Amino acid sequence: MYALIFCVAVQGMALITCSLIAHNMKSSTAFANLLSRMHIPAGIEEEPVFQHIMLHAPEGWDHACFSSELTEKSWGNQHRYSWRIRLRAQPDAPGQVSLLSGWRPHIILLVDDGQDMLAACDRRYRDNSLYLMRPDGEIVPVRDRDDVSSSLSTPSGTLFRGYYGNIWHQADDTYSLGGTMPCWTFVMESLKDFIDSMDLCPMAVATVSGGIVQPFTTDRALLFSALEGLRPLSAESALSKSLLGLLDSFPDRCSTANHIMVATNGIAVGDGDIPSWLQDYDHDGNPDDRAIAGEGSHCLDDVAAMARSLGVGVHVVGPGTTFLIGTADKGGGKLMPDAHDFDPPPGLATLPHCIFGDTRRILTNIGLRLCPSWIDWESTAYLRRMANGPPHLSSITDLGIKGTALSAFADGETLLCTTSRDNLVSIDAATGACSWMVEGAGGRVIGREGLIIAGPDIRGDIMVLGDGPLIRWLCPGALFTASGGSLYSAHDAVITAHTLKGGLFEAQYRADSTVCALEYDPCQGVVLAGSRTGQITVLGQDLAWLDLLFPNLPGEVRGIRSFHFRRELHVIAFTGSRAACMKAGDILWNRSPEAGIITNAVVMDAKLYLSVWEPDECGGIDSGESSLVILDALAGDTVSRTALFGAKAFGPVIDPGTGIMEHISWDRSIHRTDISGLPGISPCSLGVRIVSESP
Numbered sequence: 001m002y003a004l005i006f007c008v009a010v011q012g013m014a015l016i017t018c019s020l021i022a023h024n025m026k027s028s029t030a031f032a033n034l035l036s037r038m039h040i041p042a043g044i045e046e047e048p049v050f051q052h053i054m055l056h057a058p059e060g061w062d063h064a065c066f067s068s069e070l071t072e073k074s075w076g077n078q079h080r081y082s083w084r085i086r087l088r089a090q091p092d093a094p095g096q097v098s099l100l101s102g103w104r105p106h107i108i109l110l111v112d113d114g115q116d117m118l119a120a121c122d123r124r125y126r127d128n129s130l131y132l133m134r135p136d137g138e139i140v141p142v143r144d145r146d147d148v149s150s151s152l153s154t155p156s157g158t159l160f161r162g163y164y165g166n167i168w169h170q171a172d173d174t175y176s177l178g179g180t181m182p183c184w185t186f187v188m189e190s191l192k193d194f195i196d197s198m199d200l201c202p203m204a205v206a207t208v209s210g211g212i213v214q215p216f217t218t219d220r221a222l223l224f225s226a227l228e229g230l231r232p233l234s235a236e237s238a239l240s241k242s243l244l245g246l247l248d249s250f251p252d253r254c255s256t257a258n259h260i261m262v263a264t265n266g267i268a269v270g271d272g273d274i275p276s277w278l279q280d281y282d283h284d285g286n287p288d289d290r291a292i293a294g295e296g297s298h299c300l301d302d303v304a305a306m307a308r309s310l311g312v313g314v315h316v317v318g319p320g321t322t323f324l325i326g327t328a329d330k331g332g333g334k335l336m337p338d339a340h341d342f343d344p345p346p347g348l349a350t351l352p353h354c355i356f357g358d359t360r361r362i363l364t365n366i367g368l369r370l371c372p373s374w375i376d377w378e379s380t381a382y383l384r385r386m387a388n389g390p391p392h393l394s395s396i397t398d399l400g401i402k403g404t405a406l407s408a409f410a411d412g413e414t415l416l417c418t419t420s421r422d423n424l425v426s427i428d429a430a431t432g433a434c435s436w437m438v439e440g441a442g443g444r445v446i447g448r449e450g451l452i453i454a455g456p457d458i459r460g461d462i463m464v465l466g467d468g469p470l471i472r473w474l475c476p477g478a479l480f481t482a483s484g485g486s487l488y489s490a491h492d493a494v495i496t497a498h499t500l501k502g503g504l505f506e507a508q509y510r511a512d513s514t515v516c517a518l519e520y521d522p523c524q525g526v527v528l529a530g531s532r533t534g535q536i537t538v539l540g541q542d543l544a545w546l547d548l549l550f551p552n553l554p555g556e557v558r559g560i561r562s563f564h565f566r567r568e569l570h571v572i573a574f575t576g577s578r579a580a581c582m583k584a585g586d587i588l589w590n591r592s593p594e595a596g597i598i599t600n601a602v603v604m605d606a607k608l609y610l611s612v613w614e615p616d617e618c619g620g621i622d623s624g625e626s627s628l629v630i631l632d633a634l635a636g637d638t639v640s641r642t643a644l645f646g647a648k649a650f651g652p653v654i655d656p657g658t659g660i661m662e663h664i665s666w667d668r669s670i671h672r673t674d675i676s677g678l679p680g681i682s683p684c685s686l687g688v689r690i691v692s693e694s695p
Helices: 001-035 162-168 183-197 220-227 241-243 300-309 322-330
Strands: 049-055 066-076 080-085 105-111 130-133 137-143 151-153 157-161 201-207 210-217 259-262 314-318 333-336 352-357 359-361 382-386 394-395 403-413 414-419 423-428 436-441 444-448 451-455 463-464 470-476 479-482 488-493 494-499 506-508 515-521 526-531 534-542 545-549 559-565 569-572 577-583 586-591 597-604 606-612 625-632 638-643 649-655 658-666 670-674 684-690
Touching: 049 322, 080 670, 105 183, 105 220, 137 183, 137 534, 151 606, 157 162, 162 333, 183 220, 183 314, 183 470, 201 220, 210 220, 241 300, 300 414, 314 577, 322 333, 333 414, 352 403, 352 649, 414 658, 423 488, 444 479, 451 479, 463 488, 470 488, 470 494, 479 515, 479 638, 488 515, 494 515, 515 559, 526 569, 545 559, 559 597, 569 597, 577 606, 597 649, 625 649
Parallel strands: 105 201, 105 259, 259 314, 314 333, 382 436, 403 444
Antiparallel strands: 049 066, 066 080, 080 684, 130 137, 130 157, 151 157, 201 210, 352 359, 382 394, 403 414, 414 423, 423 436, 444 451, 451 463, 463 470, 479 488, 488 494, 494 506, 515 526, 526 534, 534 545, 559 569, 569 577, 577 586, 597 606, 606 625, 625 638, 649 658, 658 670
16 A cells, blocks of 8 residues: 555646646747747737848948948738948958068069170070060060960060060070070069068169169058169169168168178179279189279178178079079078068068958968968969959959958958058858969959959959859049949049949049048948048039038148038048038037047947047057057047957957957957947837737
8 A cells, every 4th residue: 555655646746747848838938939020919829920121331430431220020910110320331441551560571673784784694584474676676575465475576575474475575685694584684584573472561772773763662662663763774784882881771670680682693893893802802802803994893792791790681583603602691691582571570460450240351371372271272272463454354364462451341251351562362251261362453452333443453443243253344533432333433533433233434623632542422422532631522423512611720631520410411531630510500529639640530329439540659569658549529529439459459359149349459459349328239119110900
């Protein structure tokens, strides 16, 4: 009987337990259903119907960066509404040159422009490279084109491929060095390749006959222009004398190392006019270490040795003769050096990162080129812009990316990025796979209506690309902006509008001076142009004049932001040192952020968020102090100031989905700012509408 009672009790407990479990499961399922359907009205069984409507930026928010989303949730006759902020585009910072304080070698490219450089060196033409033989016989490397299979006569001279030149355009082997390529052609080609590989590095161009012809600059276009303007016409090649004269040409500050690259075949003519104590400085006992009439002076290696003792490295670009190898060795340099011989920084950021959901994509530069570890180059299609018309791309093989990250744009799951050496890449942000890379498209990059706009490149062209990719059309310009249907480009003081898809001319406007800032306001449908004199011109989409604003700022306008308040358009303009807010006929405020230069700005909830950087005296992005300064956008009063990095801050990068704003430093450190409390970052309820059923 006791056993029976025990079994009944156990069975009862089991039934009670099962009942509780079943009840809890039903309750949790019902609760989960309620949460997922967000309080579905009683008696309604069907799932809610969602409708999303995209609207312009709300009052007090940056027109170019933000839009808003209105969401309607319908169950039966009940309609619930909410809205939230959506990101239209990340704040776009004005283009700036990135230099480091901790790594800033200065390099002088010393070119031997003597007539003897037209003789052969120990090199052959590159088989598939393209060369131009000018009417005077000078042969130089030129940009690639696909209408030359072997040789082609043009008004500027004869174009030929390297394999063809190795047979039909052999230089005179005057000095028994061998090879088929003139030394002049070889050093021009090598120096351009070197410039392409050395970003962030100030260089100067000098000639043996004339000294400095291009002062120190990081502008690749200026360096290329200086090289292309040289001619091997000098009757003398005073190599050691010219090298000696350049040793005092380096800046007293901000240079972390000094180097001279001597591009020569090593044949001195009329050389040796140097102090007697410097002759045979290297103690090699060479009897030709003196001034000798005609050819034969060997003082170049002595001056190189002396330069090394002063902390100036001497490198050589030219044939691999014993003399030139020894000159580079005594100068503490290399024969045919590349970027790795200058110990470039191992990894740095020169752009804000990109956010895709929970993924942060940092565009890291390694060895002075864009090379993040997460990019997969295996299936990349490589294309190059051809120099022959009409503008088009051709497929090529074995192309390595050059230059550091310059501009980036996120378009859905696609990340577009340009480099400082006119490379444009398209990357799948989720997988990191690079689908294609174009050589010859550079500058700022954005996406509009399924098209890619990039520019200006080294040629000064703004390019519009379609799927494939392929070049739709291009135009000259120094900066641009775009609406959904038009591209607005500025060249000097002239603003031109073209249809975005076809490049057809629409309108033109001439400002009072060079246009230095250009923005399209998608909410007001106007073009805002800042000129060098400080005026802000408001233009319609057809470039018809609408208004003129005078911010009274010192220096040229570097950036423009717009928002509306009480239905009035407000425009914020900033230079490096000051910012001002205006509306029609009135300046609301004009002030400085106290210390530092303004590198970026964005308006959120009637607050102006300024990224401010106070660099050191050399202006390296790895030095100084950066901060986030928040101003009242209507009054100009300081709301807060927050320290970011002990270096320049790139950004901000805004993620409304998580309520975070981020800045990144050159060393890839990230600073996060919580913006979740701003209205609209989280969905805001607008109420419920009940629709009566028809009788």
